[in-house]
Amino acid sequence: MSADTGLSWNLVSDVQQMWQLDSMVNAYRAGTIVAVLAAVVGWFMVLRRQAFAGHTVALAGFPGAAAAVYLGLSASWGYFGFCVGAAAVIAALARDGAGGGAEESALTGVVQAFTLACGMLFVSLYKGFLNGTDSLLFGSFLGVTPGQVAVLAGVAAAVLAAIALIGRPLVFASVDPAVAAARGVPVRLLGVAFLVLLGAATAEVSQITGSLLVFALLVMPAATAQRLTVRPALGLGLAVAIAALVTWFGLGAAYFSPYPIGFWITTFAFGCYVLAQLFGFATRRHGTGRRHVARALGVS
């Protein structure tokens, strides 16, 4: 992504210059959809403290792609199959109640280690898939075709619609599972549904962003937003805004500098998170986002 011409002081002309390239326009379209989708799904992931599960599901895309290529299928099938499959395994085998946290932790670790080991096996069988760790982990955003943007938009719309449908009970079940279950909310079913949605979203997004950048976009804007506000609607909006801004600036910075986009997006997002932490300390609002939300909803 080296710049043909340097960055000038006139930002408008800089943006115009950048958007003269079709690939950059497509990258911005894709980046915006990715940011919105990841921020919304990530907000629930952070609320449910399932960052480890999210990371595992995101990484499952890499062996999925390797397996699909080895078997001669389209890589998309591999991404979807492995991401949704890993999410389903974690959701199905994890148990509720005391001690479940330790078990889910071990289970998630084993699932991640095994899927990565499978990826390693497929790569060594196939030979030559694994060139460029950088793009595998962090994607490049460049070379996104209009067709891919359309598919991405479709998947994003479907996942967001499903989230909208189960959003309210899911927040309740995440904040206080015991009370939610007592009131007849299907807590376990919602947990499974959410992880599968997380799998579908990461499968689609990681084809464009790579396995690790999707995790950064899932966790960082959402954690920042939950540090700043306790209200679900406001928090979701804030997470989307942060994710979109961070992605736009990251794409721009990567275009005008020799350094990769993964570095810029994670650095901007981490900067926001640190600022939010400092703000939180300054205003003395300690504790987890979940507890804040519980207080805001008045359910705990």
Added chain:
Amino acid sequence: MSMFSHPFMVYALLGGTGIAAACGAVGFFLVLRAQVFTGDALSHVAFTGALAALAFGVDLRIGLFTATIAVALLIGALGRRGRADDVVIGNVFAWILGLGVFFLTLYTTDRSGAGNGSGTVNVLFGSILGLSSSQARTALGVGVGVLTVMLLIARPLLFATVDEAVAAARGVPVRTVGFAFLAMVGAATAEATQAVGALLLLGLLAAPAGAALALTDRPWRGFVLAVGLAIGEMWTGLVAAYLVPRMPPSFSITAVGTAAYAMALMYRRLRARHAAPDSSAAALPALRRSTESVGLARVTGAPSDATPLA
């Protein structure tokens, strides 16, 4: 021809044993504290540390150990009472990975011809069959060291893990023990990552410990079982990789671990179905009961941050 006539197999068994012992011991407490994510994150941090060392032209191992131990302590400091928080870990390590790619760019642009993929792939996936004699001895030494420290802090750490509040009230230095533990996680991760690769590390941390906790409710038996299982899985996997040369050792070792974990889970479900309803309780409350019977702690509520939401 005997397997042991190949020096690389002997070195792999030697180094692998040390690493497996350290990972089994550290992993047992990681699983008990629901903190496997810490080990996972640190293995990625090792990648950045190694790349930073390469970019600045320092010895790779210095970068590895400094980065993992420093980040382990940082994560502990940001969490509460020397415990790491899932979301904090996620944020820190996503950014550290971004930094890793930055160093990768620095390294590959500064030294043309260094080649992009291969070096990184070795850091991420390491090769246990490529250990040299001195590397194997270092791995064994670090493994024995980590295991010794873990044995020394095991008792207060177990107390602090099972019931933090009561442990603190009885004068156990909960924070210090937590930090010492995280430093050990960092050291084990750094050694394992450079010797056998980040991939294998996670399998050795999570699978034996998970299986051990599914098989027994008693803490000490579980600890010994986790270490034993880790070493056993390492040996079995290495022999399997030797017999089937097309299979990478990282895969065979992880596959053996996963199979053992799956069997342990099935065993526990079967046992729970046959036993009386009240004995089908989860491992951690049972552990609480057994530590209570040892006279360590009184039962109080579960720590709220560790409660799963699934």
